[in-house]
Amino acid sequence: MGALALVSGLAFWNSFGAGLILDNIPIILQDTRLRTVGWQSVHDILTHDYWWPTGDSNLYRPLSTLSYWFNYSVLGNGANPAGYHAVNLLLHWLNTVLAFLLVRGVTGRAWAALVTAAVLACHPLTVESVTNVVGRADLLAGLSILGGLCLYRQFLGAAGPRRLPWLVGLGIAYIVGVFSKESAVVLPALMLLHDGLLPPAPGATRTATLRQAAARVLPAYASVLPGFVLLVWTRWAVLHGSPLLVQFGGDNPIANAPFWTGAMTAVKVAGYYLALFAWPARLSCDYSYNGVTLFGWTLASGQDLHAWLAWAAVLALAAVAVIWWRRQPAVPFFLGLAGIAFLPTSNLLFPIGTVMAERLMYVPLVGLTAAAVLAIIFAGERLPAVRSAMTPRRSVAVGMLVAAVIGALAVRTMIRNEDWTSSMRLWSSAARAVPDSFKVYKALALATMESDPSGGRVDEAIDLAARSIGIVEQANLPLHQQPASLYAEAGSYRVRKAQLLSGRGSAREAQAEIAHAIVLLERAARSDREGNRLAREKRLGAGQRAGELHDTGSAFIYRTLATAYLGAGDPRRAVTSAKYLQRIAPGHFDPHYMRGVAEAAAAQAGEGWGRPQETEAHLERAAISLIAATILNPAHRESWALLAKVYQYLAPSPAAVVIADGGGRLNRENPVVVRHVQLACAQLLAQLRTAGLRDDADALRGRMIADLGVPAALLAEGAILPLELP
Numbered sequence: 001m002g003a004l005a006l007v008s009g010l011a012f013w014n015s016f017g018a019g020l021i022l023d024n025i026p027i028i029l030q031d032t033r034l035r036t037v038g039w040q041s042v043h044d045i046l047t048h049d050y051w052w053p054t055g056d057s058n059l060y061r062p063l064s065t066l067s068y069w070f071n072y073s074v075l076g077n078g079a080n081p082a083g084y085h086a087v088n089l090l091l092h093w094l095n096t097v098l099a100f101l102l103v104r105g106v107t108g109r110a111w112a113a114l115v116t117a118a119v120l121a122c123h124p125l126t127v128e129s130v131t132n133v134v135g136r137a138d139l140l141a142g143l144s145i146l147g148g149l150c151l152y153r154q155f156l157g158a159a160g161p162r163r164l165p166w167l168v169g170l171g172i173a174y175i176v177g178v179f180s181k182e183s184a185v186v187l188p189a190l191m192l193l194h195d196g197l198l199p200p201a202p203g204a205t206r207t208a209t210l211r212q213a214a215a216r217v218l219p220a221y222a223s224v225l226p227g228f229v230l231l232v233w234t235r236w237a238v239l240h241g242s243p244l245l246v247q248f249g250g251d252n253p254i255a256n257a258p259f260w261t262g263a264m265t266a267v268k269v270a271g272y273y274l275a276l277f278a279w280p281a282r283l284s285c286d287y288s289y290n291g292v293t294l295f296g297w298t299l300a301s302g303q304d305l306h307a308w309l310a311w312a313a314v315l316a317l318a319a320v321a322v323i324w325w326r327r328q329p330a331v332p333f334f335l336g337l338a339g340i341a342f343l344p345t346s347n348l349l350f351p352i353g354t355v356m357a358e359r360l361m362y363v364p365l366v367g368l369t370a371a372a373v374l375a376i377i378f379a380g381e382r383l384p385a386v387r388s389a390m391t392p393r394r395s396v397a398v399g400m401l402v403a404a405v406i407g408a409l410a411v412r413t414m415i416r417n418e419d420w421t422s423s424m425r426l427w428s429s430a431a432r433a434v435p436d437s438f439k440v441y442k443a444l445a446l447a448t449m450e451s452d453p454s455g456g457r458v459d460e461a462i463d464l465a466a467r468s469i470g471i472v473e474q475a476n477l478p479l480h481q482q483p484a485s486l487y488a489e490a491g492s493y494r495v496r497k498a499q500l501l502s503g504r505g506s507a508r509e510a511q512a513e514i515a516h517a518i519v520l521l522e523r524a525a526r527s528d529r530e531g532n533r534l535a536r537e538k539r540l541g542a543g544q545r546a547g548e549l550h551d552t553g554s555a556f557i558y559r560t561l562a563t564a565y566l567g568a569g570d571p572r573r574a575v576t577s578a579k580y581l582q583r584i585a586p587g588h589f590d591p592h593y594m595r596g597v598a599e600a601a602a603a604q605a606g607e608g609w610g611r612p613q614e615t616e617a618h619l620e621r622a623a624i625s626l627i628a629a630t631i632l633n634p635a636h637r638e639s640w641a642l643l644a645k646v647y648q649y650l651a652p653s654p655a656a657v658v659i660a661d662g663g664g665r666l667n668r669e670n671p672v673v674v675r676h677v678q679l680a681c682a683q684l685l686a687q688l689r690t691a692g693l694r695d696d697a698d699a700l701r702g703r704m705i706a707d708l709g710v711p712a713a714l715l716a717e718g719a720i721l722p723l724e725l726p
Contacts, residue, residue: 004096004117008089011122011410015131016085018420022285023134026054029079033065034072041069049239056552057353060235063179064137084133091139092130096121098146099366105153106198107330112377115402116370122410123369124280128359131420132285137181138362144177144184145341145363148224152191155220163219171223178231183344183363185231188224191217193336197329240542248353249481250289250438250472255351256481257294264295264307266347269356271310273342276358277368280409283416284433284440285426287356289475291437320375328378331371338367423447441468442486449493458497465490480534484527488557491520495564502567514567521561525577528553550692555585562594571601575618582625586687587696589633596626596639600646620676622646627680630664631704640664647672668709681710689717 020029028034032053033044044052045066050059067087077083096117104113120126129135129142148170155166177184195217249256254265269292276283284291293303321332341363345352419429424447430440445464448457468486494517501510536549558581565574578595585591603618626643629636640663647656651672658665666673681704688697704710 001097001100003114004100004121005093007118007121007406007410008093008096011413012089012092012130012417014414015089015127015417015420016082018081018085018131018133018417019422020079020081020084020133021420021423021426022132024132026051027065027134028068028072028084030054031065031068034069037073041073042066045069047238058239059182060238061137061180061182063176064134064140064181067136067140067180068133081133084136085131088130088133088136088139091136091143092121092126095139095142095146098143098150099370101150102146102153102366103334103370105150106333107374109374109377112370112373115373115406116366118406119369119409120366122406122413123277123365124283124409124412124416125276125358125361125365127283127413127416127420128285128357129362131417132359135359135362138183138359140180141177141184142363142366144173144180145187145190146366148173148177148187149190149194152194152220156217167219167223170220171227174224175227175230178227179234183341183360185228186340186344188221188228189340190337191220191224193333193340197325197333197336199329248483249477250475250483251353252347252351252355253289253292253294253475254347254355256477261295261297262351263348264297265292265355267314268292268295268303268307268310270342270346271306271313272356273361273364274310274313274368277361277365280412282433283358283419284430284437285358285419286430286437286439286443287354287434288437288439289355290471291434291440292355320371324375324378328374331374331378334367334370334374336367338364338371341367424451436471438468438471438483438486441465441471442483442489445493446489449496455496455500458493458500461493462490462497465493479527480530482523482527484524484531484554484557487520487524487527488554488560491517491524491564492556492560494520495560495567498567511568514564517564518561518568521557521564524554524557525561528557548692550690551580551584553580553584555581555588555591558584559590559594562598566598566601571598571605574598575602578625582687583691586684586691587632587693589629589636589639592625592629592632592684593636593639593642596622596629596642596646599625600642603646603649616650619646619650623650623672623676624680624683627666627676628684630666631680631684631700631708635663637663677708678710678714681708682714685715 027050030053033041033048035041046062049057050061050065051057068084071077071084071087075083099120100113100117102113103116104110107113129138151166151170151173155163155170158166174184174187177187195213254262257265272292295307296304298304317335321335324331342360343349345357345360347355419426423443427440427444427447430437431444434440441464445461445468448461448464449455451457465486469490472483472486494513498510498513498517501507501513532551532553535552539549540546558577562574562577562581565571565577575595575598578591578598581591582595599618599622603615603622606612606615606618623643623646626639626646629639630643633639640657640659644655644657644659644664647670650656651670654667654669656667656670656673658667666677668674685697685701685704688694688700701712701715704715705712
């Protein structure tokens with residue numbers, strides 16, 4: 001165990017320098033459930049999907065999320081990644097110990113078990129599970145599968161009441177696995193594989209009949225049944241109303257492919273995993289479209305030759321399993337372990353969220369390594385020339401060779417860990433490994449912009465985003481599957497460049513950039529709206545009432561689009577975008593502030609056109625939206641400053657806004673203010689309820705009554721307001 005700790009520590013000592021990047025940002029840093037110690041946090045984790053509140057998904061992994069919560073709030077790690085890495089490394093070491101115990105228990109060969117576990121400890125394919133903090137889901141699933149098999153073998157070797165603790169442990173291990181990551185569901189299938197291929201565990205007796213054998217193992221299968229039933233029930237309870245439609249074809253082109261084309265592509269990807277197992281030189285955190293091309297049924301079609309080579313490799317492994325079936329059943333068992341553990345994420349049974357990801361090889365790596373090590377040992381033992389040549393000195397040489405291989409893997413892992421220290425390094429390495437993936441250039445563009453907040457690298461970011469768009473547009477994706485975030489980010493870079501050009505006095509060039517930005521952002525909005533429309537139809541078809549549905553979408557798209565419209569001198573369309581922004585994200589102050597900005601700009605335009613009534617209406621709507629922004633964020637100085645300017649036109653005396661340190665306050669002696677506060681409160685509550693945020697609305701309603709003095713009757717659902725809402 002100490003040797004495995006040494007190898008794991010050597011390979012991953014520099015993983016502690018890796019930041020919380022990539023999926024760690026929404027899943028850990030932006031997950032509000034993790035920030036407090038209390039029952040409400042646990043309740044929210046148990047009753048929402050894995051990506052809530054930053055997105056929708058069909059993933060339900062509450063125990064993984066609880067482990068992040070344990071780090072964030074219970075241990076107090078917060079945004080400091082060191083504590084998360086320590087937990088991940090501990091889990092990884094435990095998995096290496098379990099791999100050792102499993103291989104030694106099945107084969108009785110300690111050295112084969114040690115080599116297998118050491119390879120797992122330091123193989124570069126494990127970096128995405130260990131160094132990437134949210135890879136913890138794979139570590140916990142591995143703990144369940146490997147630990148569950150070890151517990152099952154202990155159960156088989158026990159008798160009478162001594163079997164009960166192993167049964168209880170097996171049931172708990174299964175629950176931990178399936179509620180950490182869905183792929184752990186395969187544990188019963190691996191138990192069945194064990195029963196079909198391997199002799200009884202030490203201490204167990206052979207049974208005379210199939211009925212006796214079934215009766216002996218039945219309690220173990222029954223012990224995992226509650227976990228499976230609980231998984232099915234909770235997934236339905238939590239996810240049945242999810243607006244998620246289908247997998248995005250850009251992330252996984254198999255999602256949109258005909259069945260046999262998808263199956264051949266999946267086999268090709270399996271071949272890529274086998275190649276990385278043997279030679280992990282070029283690694284990437286992403287293999288999205290068009291990093292892995294769809295199978296084209298012709299050797300002249302890109303990577304099609306790879307698919308046929310993958311088939312040859314898979315058939316060769318199947319032949320090895322058949323050949324060793326009776327002679328050394330441990331080899332087909334571990335090959336079967338690799339195959340069954342890989343199957344749920346293989347895209348053969350159903351398309352998943354990614355066409356290829358190195359973290360998916362974490363548990364299959366154990367099976368492949370054990371099978372390879374055992375096949376080499378057994379083949380050597382069957383060859384007389386090899387046996388006679390194995391002098392003590394040559395045995396030492398073989399041991400040194402094995403140590404050198406493990407050392408080389410550890411060095412490659414250490415180098416790979418460095419890629420995870422920043423987004424720029426990670427995506428730059430991905431671009432070298434998979435130069436045809438749209439997501440690589442999308443992420444590189446974002447990292448490039450973030451690397452220089454002054455906007456000095458905006459042209460470079462625009463070029464990278466354009467390259468990403470060029471790859472996507474080869475895919476002919478349906479509207480709702482087009483990457484709205486890519487077009488939105490590309491548009492935002494154009495907006496930023498326009499702002500820089502305006503600051504230099506280059507108005508004509510700035511307007512050209514704004515026009516280009518609007519084209520990109522409107523395309524993003526169309527894709528986003530189509531996804532929202534189809535999601536509503538899906539939920540209506542699932543039996544939800546229309547009144548229970550709420551719109552969803554990307555707040556970033558509509559805020560950036562409103563900014564672009566303002567830059568183009570089109571405040572009316574800016575108002576339209578800001579109104580939709582309020583609809584999808586009413587619980588945050590920024591949409592209300594943006595609506596206030598747009599309405600104020602529209603009022604200014606109306607004044608210029610000589611339309612006083614229209615101007616006043618826009619100013620009233622601006623005031624109401626800005627008051628809503630200050631209710632949600634009393635410290636937002638920009639909202640107070642703009643609100644003060646609006647009231648200089650609407651009701652200059654007495655002064656409606658008093659600017660103070662840390663924000664401002666409203667002067668209730670101004671009669672217009674009282675009416676606007678009531679309207680702002682009523683409007684904000686209505687928006688929250690429409691968006692399904694009733695708990696937030698109820699909490700805010702109490703504050704409005706107590707702190708703002710709004711009559712409770714005006715804030716009730718269906719109340720008749722003193723003035724129609726704008």
